[in-house]
Amino acid sequence: MANSGLDFVDIGQVFKFAKTVGETDIVLFAGITGDFSDTHVNDQYMKEKSSIGKRIAHGALTVGYMSTVSTISIAHIIHREGLTDFPVSAGYDRVRFLKPVVLGDTITAHYTIATVDKERGRSVAKVEVFNQHDELVAVSEHIMRWTKKLASASEAA
Numbered sequence: 433m434a435n436s437g438l439d440f441v442d443i444g445q446v447f448k449f450a451k452t453v454g455e456t457d458i459v460l461f462a463g464i465t466g467d468f469s470d471t472h473v474n475d476q477y478m479k480e481k482s483s484i485g486k487r488i489a490h491g492a493l494t495v496g497y498m499s500t501v502s503t504i505s506i507a508h509i510i511h512r513e514g515l516t517d518f519p520v521s522a523g524y525d526r527v528r529f530l531k532p533v534v535l536g537d538t539i540t541a542h543y544t545i546a547t548v549d550k551e552r553g554r555s556v557a558k559v560e561v562f563n564q565h566d567e568l569v570a571v572s573e574h575i576m577r578w579t580k581k582l583a584s585a586s587e588a589a
Contacts, residue, residue, distance in 0.1 A: 435516065443548055452537070458493070533570075
């Protein structure tokens with residue numbers, strides 16, 4: 433029996449991803465993106481020039497953790513047999529960085545399904561990222577689009 437993946441997405445479902453942000457995360461992300469801002473890679477600069485006093489993680493790295501939790505949210509769905517569609521990220525709206533994420537912080541991204549629109553083939557989730565002190569450090573809305581699958585060669589025959 434063919435089902436939409438959206439048949440398995442329920443309003444209020446919550447998924448989480450937690451990670452301690454370390455030196456390797458910052459350095460590798462800087463290398464991948466080319467963002468070597470002193471705010472991310474220069475301890476002395478941040479001690480002397482910033483009220484934060486420590487290097488901070490890239491905002492885009494935090495969005496990357498939001499993406500990880502969105503992937504976790506679909507892991508229980510995408511390998512089901514007979515699905516008529518598959519999920520792809522349509523993007524993040526209202527992304528806000530509320531507090532800095534510093535090296536050594538353990539962040540937890542919470543992904544809560546807010547709406548399911550089977551007619552439009554999409555779901556929307558509220559994403560909140562907290563640090564180990566339960567402080568909200570970032571927020572966004574994530575739109576997941578459920579795209580119709582192409583017929584396989586065996587189905588077309």
